[in-house]
Each structure stands twice: as C-alpha cells, then as structure tokens.
Amino acid sequence: MKLYCFGESGNAYKVALALELLNESWEPVHVDFFNGETRSPEFRKINVMGEVPVLVDGDVTVSQSGNILDYISTITGELGGTFAADRREVSRWILFDTQKLSGQAGPLRFMMNFLPEDKRDQAVIDWMTGRFRAALQILEAHLAGNDWIASGKVTIADCACAGYLFYEEPFAFDRGEWPNIDAWLDRLSALPGWKPPYDLMQRAFPPAS
C-alpha cells in the first residue's frame, strides 16, 4: 500500500498510525503540500478534493482519513467495533473528530506554525482555539469512564481522535491540562507499533531547534 502524505499532516498520521499498529506493509509517498502539490491538476486526478492522505492499495484508491481508516479496518477485520452498536460508536467519534477535534486542530496548528507570520490572524486563532477546546472538553469527559474511545478496545476512532494530539508544535494543546486525554495518549503510545508522526512520514519543515 502507498500512502500519499507529508509529515506535518495529522490526518495522514492517523492512517500511518493505524497501519503501524496493524503491522501492515506500506510506503509513504511524500507530497510537497507547502509548495502547492495537492492543488495541482496532476494531484487532483488522484484526489479531486486536493488533499492528503490518499491510500492506494492495488486498484483501489481511497481518500478522506476517516474513510481510509474504515477501509483498513474492513479489509483487515481489525481496529473496528465488534457489534453494530460499537461500529456506530466508532463512526460517530470519527465524524466528531473530523468536524470538531481535528477539524479545528488542523487549521489552528497550520495557522500557528506553517502560515507566514503576516498571514496569521489572532482573532481567527482565538476563535478556532475556543472551538478546539470545546471539543477537547467533550473528549476529556468521555475518557473519564473509558480507556478507549469506543468498543472497549483500541479502534480506528482512537487513531482518528489522537492524530493531531501527538504533534509537538504549539497549537493551544497542553497535555497536562487534560489528565484523561493525557493518560489515554500514554496508553496509545505504549501499544506495539506506535511511532510519533515524523518517524513515519517525511516532514517538509526542518525541526524548530
């Protein structure tokens, strides 16, 4: 399997993480996002949505990270919910992540770290931070009574919700402030196969220090 990705993409990392936890054979194809490759006509032939990640598995091309996670879970029979109700629970947390957790963390982290400074807008950062924190509160409350997001075991919903939270660039997320999330991230990173994002995918920017 080939994963079109770049290191800074939390959505790509979700997929890379699931592949590693499952010990699948895959290779990253680095996409030069910061110089516009995802918006090129060539890349749009691979994905009309103009974004990574895209997974190519033989004749099958899949995009949208939540959709790719579902594909991986389906073909392997692993990391999914066991029963119909569990599967719905997995699905709704992936959608929650898409809209409210990574949906805010992604553009917030992008603006705070990768946009040129003259294009960063504090009012927008404050707005996204507020929405991101509201989502973190929901996750923190949910994890008070649950070791994993859904189904009582690690699933693709954990890969989705944790994707951005393992990055170390500043984006208004301090693990120490969220004890249940912090403990859950520790459980995830203790799993066989877990690796941090930049160990799995080439980054576009050099390390900050």
Place this chain on the structure above:
Amino acid sequence: MKLYCFGESGNAYKVALALELLNESWEPVHVDFFNGETRSPEFRKINVMGEVPVLVDGDVTVSQSGNILDYISTITGELGGTFAADRREVSRWILFDTQKLSGQAGPLRFMMNFLPEDKRDQAVIDWMTGRFRAALQILEAHLAGNDWIASGKVTIADCACAGYLFYEEPFAFDRGEWPNIDAWLDRLSALPGWKPPYDLMQRAFPPAS
C-alpha cells in the same frame, strides 16, 4: 423514529431530508439550542457530544448526522452506494462535507445570523468564508460531470452536502455563482418528498421578514 432537532440546524435537516425522501414515519423533538438545552446535563445523557441531531429509533440512539444518515441507509437499504467502491465514495463525500463544507457553512452561518452582533468578528467570517468557498469550488468541479455526488444516483451524500445549502439566511453562498451546484440543488428539490428545512422542523427564530 424521533429526531431531536431545531429548524436552524443544517445537520438536523440532512437527516430530516433523508427521512422525507424515503417517506419514513418520524417526528421532530424540538431542542431549545439557543437557550443552551444541548449543553445541559439532561441532554448530555442523550448525547455526550452536546449537539443535535440525535435519532432515537426504539432502543437505538444515534448521533452525528453523517452517522445517522448511514444508519438510515443501512436499515432501509436505500440511498446508499450500490457497490463497495460506491459506498466508499459516499462515505468520503460525507466526511468532506463534515470537515470542509458543512463544517465551515455551519459555524459561518451561525456567526453571521444567530450570534449577537457584538460577538461577530469580521476576520473570523472572512477566514471561514475563504475555507467554505474552497470547498464549494471542489463540489462545483465535481458536479460538472456528475448529476449526483456519488454512485450515479441520489444518496445520503447528497443529503449531507446539500443540507446547509437550502437555507435562505445569508452565509456567503449565492446559488447563482455556482451553476453546477445550483442545477444539482434543483434536481434535489424536484425529488418526491423534498421539503425546505423550516417545513420539517420548528425554527427558534421568527422569519426575518
């Protein structure tokens, strides 16, 4: 089936629309969102995420609009993709909608119409408008060669992507500017069972005029 909703919620409308297109029997349960009901402890017992829509079908409670749409499609065998590749295509457009189309249209329309004027921020409106328009461009390009979003027929992906676009409040969306989207919305509203949002769900605010 009971749908916890309020008229202004495009995410609730997506579900109401699918139920109407399928001629399903359902009743709306009005939720007083604008006075904080979704954030109350009582409502969080129904949905820990503190939001509508929530569908209750006998013993089954489902939340997240994309997940409810999938549930409705699964139990009825209608409005889904026919083959595995079609189903993935339906799924990825629902996720695209969740993140980038409704994911921007929802908070943008909320800020422009329902937040008190002193809490509206032009920089945030401009930022969300830019992201919303980028998503509209992707949808417009996709609909150049497709009558429906996925699978060559109307599916839950159409209900999802169109949900916010049938509302008449101003939110930086002018149908005349997007001819393919405009024609697709016309096709949708010509379907038996189609109704506009406020015919299906009680609104919280009185009509503007």
